[in-house]
Amino acid sequence: MNLKNFIYLCTVVLVFNCSNGSDDTVSQPDPNAKITYNANVKSIIASNCLQCHGNPTANGAPFSLVTYTQVKSKIDDILPRINSASSPMPPTGQMLFKNIELIQKWKDDGLLEN
Numbered sequence: 016m017n018l019k020n021f022i023y024l025c026t027v028v029l030v031f032n033c034s035n036g037s038d039d040t041v042s043q044p045d046p047n048a049k050i051t052y053n054a055n056v057k058s059i060i061a062s063n064c065l066q067c068h069g070n071p072t073a074n075g076a077p078f079s080l081v082t083y084t085q086v087k088s089k090i091d092d093i094l095p096r097i098n099s100a101s102s103p104m105p106p107t108g109q110m111l112f113k114n115i116e117l118i119q120k121w122k123d124d125g126l127l128e129n
């Protein structure tokens with residue numbers, strides 16, 4: 016092989032390697048993935064609810080929302096209150112819409128723990 020052909024071959028190999036665009040190591044969020052308590056809901060409750068709905072409860076909150084079972088058993092009370100503009104939970108004002116939507120989707124997906 017002469018030098019010109021060798022350079023040509025190298026270029027082809029290089030271009031092929033760079034343009035072979037499927038990079039298996041990049042993980043995209045799966046739009047069909049189900050919402051689970053441990054992966055998605057727990058941290059939202061922790062940052063927005065537990066200063067009152069902790070164990071023990073504080074500031075007059077009527078129950079704890081610390082465990083999966085507690086949150087799951089209250090979901091039908093939680094959803095109207097996090098969606099309410101006139102008496103929201105948390106009382107300081109509604110959470111970001113994406114958090115409200117996530118908790119709604121958690122119920123739609125079947126209230127999975129993991």
Ligand code: HEC
Binds near residue numbers: 066076093094097
């Ligand atoms: C600053 C304290 C505080 C925070 C933070 C808070 N709550 Fe409450 N929560 C209360 C108090 C006090 C009550 C009882 C009075 C009332 O219903 O407004 C209550 C009541 C509730 C009720 C009972 C509704 C009913 O009709 O039975 C639900 C459900 C609830 N909270 C869910 C939540 C959720 C979910 C969060 C977080 C997104 C949250 N709360 C954050 C203080 C708080």
